Amino acid sequence: MTSTFPLLSLLVFSPLLGVLLVLTFRDAHQGRAAQWGAVTSSLVTAILSLFVWTAFQEGTAGLQLVERFTWIGSFGIDYFLGLDGLNLFFLVATAWLQPLILLASWNMQERAWQFNLHLLLLQCGVLGCFVALDVILFYVFFELMLIPLYFLIGGWGRTQSLVAANRFFIYTVWGSLLMLVSLIYTAVLFYQSAGYWSFQITDWYQLEIPVATQVWLFLGMFLAFAIKIPLFPFHGWLPSFHEQAPTIGSVEMAAIMMKLGPYGFLRFALPTYPEAVALLSDYLMVLSLVCILYGGLVAIVQTNLKRLMAYSSISHMGYILLGVFALNQQGMTGGLMQMVNYAIVTSALFLCLGMLLHKSESQEIGSFGGLLKTMPIFSGFFILFSMGSIGLPGLNSFIGEVLTMIGAAKVNLWFGVFAAVGVLIAAIYMLWMVQRVLFGPATKSHRSDLGLREIVVLSPLAFLAVLLGVYPQLFFDKVEPTVSFYAQQIQVQPTLQTVGIPEKALENAEHLPYFAGSQSIHSAER
Numbered sequence: 001m002t003s004t005f006p007l008l009s010l011l012v013f014s015p016l017l018g019v020l021l022v023l024t025f026r027d028a029h030q031g032r033a034a035q036w037g038a039v040t041s042s043l044v045t046a047i048l049s050l051f052v053w054t055a056f057q058e059g060t061a062g063l064q065l066v067e068r069f070t071w072i073g074s075f076g077i078d079y080f081l082g083l084d085g086l087n088l089f090f091l092v093a094t095a096w097l098q099p100l101i102l103l104a105s106w107n108m109q110e111r112a113w114q115f116n117l118h119l120l121l122l123q124c125g126v127l128g129c130f131v132a133l134d135v136i137l138f139y140v141f142f143e144l145m146l147i148p149l150y151f152l153i154g155g156w157g158r159t160q161s162l163v164a165a166n167r168f169f170i171y172t173v174w175g176s177l178l179m180l181v182s183l184i185y186t187a188v189l190f191y192q193s194a195g196y197w198s199f200q201i202t203d204w205y206q207l208e209i210p211v212a213t214q215v216w217l218f219l220g221m222f223l224a225f226a227i228k229i230p231l232f233p234f235h236g237w238l239p240s241f242h243e244q245a246p247t248i249g250s251v252e253m254a255a256i257m258m259k260l261g262p263y264g265f266l267r268f269a270l271p272t273y274p275e276a277v278a279l280l281s282d283y284l285m286v287l288s289l290v291c292i293l294y295g296g297l298v299a300i301v302q303t304n305l306k307r308l309m310a311y312s313s314i315s316h317m318g319y320i321l322l323g324v325f326a327l328n329q330q331g332m333t334g335g336l337m338q339m340v341n342y343a344i345v346t347s348a349l350f351l352c353l354g355m356l357l358h359k360s361e362s363q364e365i366g367s368f369g370g371l372l373k374t375m376p377i378f379s380g381f382f383i384l385f386s387m388g389s390i391g392l393p394g395l396n397s398f399i400g401e402v403l404t405m406i407g408a409a410k411v412n413l414w415f416g417v418f419a420a421v422g423v424l425i426a427a428i429y430m431l432w433m434v435q436r437v438l439f440g441p442a443t444k445s446h447r448s449d450l451g452l453r454e455i456v457v458l459s460p461l462a463f464l465a466v467l468l469g470v471y472p473q474l475f476f477d478k479v480e481p482t483v484s485f486y487a488q489q490i491q492v493q494p495t496l497q498t499v500g501i502p503e504k505a506l507e508n509a510e511h512l513p514y515f516a517g518s519q520s521i522h523s524a525e526r
Helices: 007-013 015-024 028-055 088-104 112-131 135-144 146-156 161-194 211-228 238-244 247-255 257-272 274-300 305-326 329-357 376-390 397-411 413-438 452-470 473-491 503-509 521-525
Strands: 064-072 077-083
Touching: 007 028, 007 064, 007 077, 007 112, 015 028, 015 112, 028 064, 028 088, 028 112, 077 112, 077 135, 088 112, 088 247, 088 329, 088 452, 088 473, 112 135, 112 146, 112 247, 112 257, 135 146, 135 161, 135 257, 146 161, 146 247, 161 211, 161 238, 211 257, 211 274, 238 247, 238 305, 247 257, 247 305, 247 329, 257 274, 257 305, 257 329, 257 473, 274 305, 274 397, 274 413, 274 473, 305 329, 305 397, 305 413, 329 376, 329 397, 329 452, 329 473, 376 397, 376 413, 376 452, 397 413, 397 452, 452 473
Parallel strands: none
Antiparallel strands: 064 077
8 A cells, every 4th residue: 555645754864853953953952952852853753653553454464664765777776665464563653662762861971972873873774675566775774773873882881882883793794795695696586577567565575586596695695694593692782782782782783773684584585585495494493493492501600690681591592583484474473473572571671771780780680689678669660570571471572482482383283382481580580580680688779769750660560561452452453464474374384486477466466465566666667
């Protein structure tokens, strides 16, 4: 469904309003005016996301609010944005997390205007990644995100922050280059079969590529997304990243940017190379289980709060990918739901840690104790989000974990069993952390409890953790048609011939919601 009003573009680029306000008022009132400008801009973005939410029509798998025009016509590169059940929740979550993040960093006094500037630029890049349907446009947004995040880590992190920032940058850039090679080669294959250039992902869904070639192209994209997630053994940059990064950088990474990996698999890799995915799916699920168990077991022995959360994130991402690579509707729905759930609880836990560490110079778990007595409000939020991370029934992660394990068990019963063991391991390290931090003898009694601003930051996340736990249908109504389409697209072997695209292919596929009306501008001109 093509939109005549550029709502998605307004949403994606609305953070630039904040950039303008921050630059204008950077020296006013010791930077407070710039901070107010950033918060105001983020609220505008959040309100625009509500218009996107209300404009989204449930019950259809097709693209909505589509914006498309020629960008680089001679090579078939378009400015192509669209919305469906895969990206709706991520747009809204990214838009509403940003004002909470800005409020949480309100006490950042060191070069505050530059700090807020990088946060707004990062949000713009993330929003662009989630709605871009031209692969070159996606790649541009994907790379632009690295720049503000690099400066956030290096400029406001701990003593070894530049080392962590450089490691993160090198890992990610190498992965991105491999993805670019796969994208360009796929575009060449499309040109050879269709007779014109197109980088629209909906056109690429129609390609029939030899299985051996699919495997190599998929592996190129797999490495890029596996590093971004990160999957074991590509996780080497993550523990030092979280330990050295400012808390807000950890929130941005764990809650939003790590979800771009599974989203990239669902949107770009799996439907384009379905036979390669089917061939490798068992190996990919085993790798996901390794992430679940490895991340959980290493988290148990951590004494640093942020490193514990880093390995917990690796384990959580394993659940997401286990569902995605199950290639059935239960698993993919569960994986997609966990992407949203973990964005909520992981961001909340990192924000809690940031509020706690702001009152202490140490990240060591042994430095804390007895906070239940001295910080009861903080303790209530911390327990709630910790239980949500484990998957306690009644909180948001429970249904997603169950669906993921069902999807995995449908492929192989032992996959589901090992996934359930991962839940027990998660309970061990999360309860151990809660016990050490909140209970036992108090190490320091002078810590003050959360203030009004901090309660305002955490309360919406607590509300969402409970809401999606007791009423998950709110999620299912929006995403099920899209997930069903993608599951069918991946499971059914491609039948369209490489000869005859676009005319014959589009005639055969016009009944499919993603192909209907997706004939590119260039083919229409022909």
